[in-house]
Amino acid sequence: MKSLAVFILFSLLASFSHSIELDFCVGDLSLPRGPGGYACKDPANVTTDDFVYTGFRGEKPTTNIFKNHLTLAFSNAYPALNGLGVSLARLDFAVGGVIPVHSHRTSEILILAKGTIIAGFIDTNNTAYYKKLEVGDVMIFPQAMLHFQVNVGKIPALAFVALNSANPGLQITTSSLFDGNLPTELAEQITLLSHQEVMRMKTLFGTH
Incomplete structure (x- = not known):
């Protein structure tokens, strides 16, 4: 001890x-x-x-x-x-x-x-x-x-x-979900958003 x-x-x-x-x-x-x-x-x-x-x-x-x-x-x-x-x-x-x-x-x-x-x-x-x-x-x-x-x-x-x-890093939730390589289908499943809404968000962030 x-x-x-x-x-x-x-x-x-x-x-x-x-x-x-x-x-x-x-x-x-x-x-x-x-x-x-x-x-x-x-x-x-x-x-x-x-x-x-x-x-x-x-x-x-x-x-x-x-x-x-x-x-x-x-x-x-x-x-x-x-x-x-x-x-x-x-x-x-x-x-x-x-x-x-x-x-x-x-x-x-x-x-x-x-x-x-x-x-x-x-x-x-x-x-x-x-x-x-x-x-x-x-x-x-x-x-x-x-x-x-x-x-x-x-x-x-x-x-x-x-x-x-x-x-310190910086992770913006919406950017992480819709401005990266996360597949649309997975984004729909983990957010409960409709396909149309996920596509709208991806378009807003320039990934579609």
Whole structure:
């Protein structure tokens, strides 16, 4: 028992020491991503610009089917996040725009910067937790829960989110069902939608 306790303590200390072994590990996008992220860029080639992300600047088009625009600052777009366990995104909504039901491998925290939205998530008991948010409000979406945002105001809305992974993933439910290679027959069976409705959705998403 004593040896087990010593082993656990040693493992914890080792993990803590690993987290501060390097000052940073800017991802080298020229190399394949592994389970722990990207390999580190040679520090001799790292500059201040590596730590600055400018992708959130300016107006964003919101002309897609959902009247939104997602700007993702994940590690593949912002390599300085590599290994830090955090990522960011900007959410732009036209009037009536939505971020449809989706999920990540991680938790998410949202702060509303402009407009009025309804945001919420659905837990595994099918209970929906949702609320109208005003500017400055913050909401948390727990790990892997289906969640969504809807602009219910009279002006465009803007929100920023942070996620506790450098590569949290993004799976939009409707896109997964109708914008991929899932056969029409299977889509009908697992959604209980009619053939006509499934074909309509596939046409909307450009897969038919």
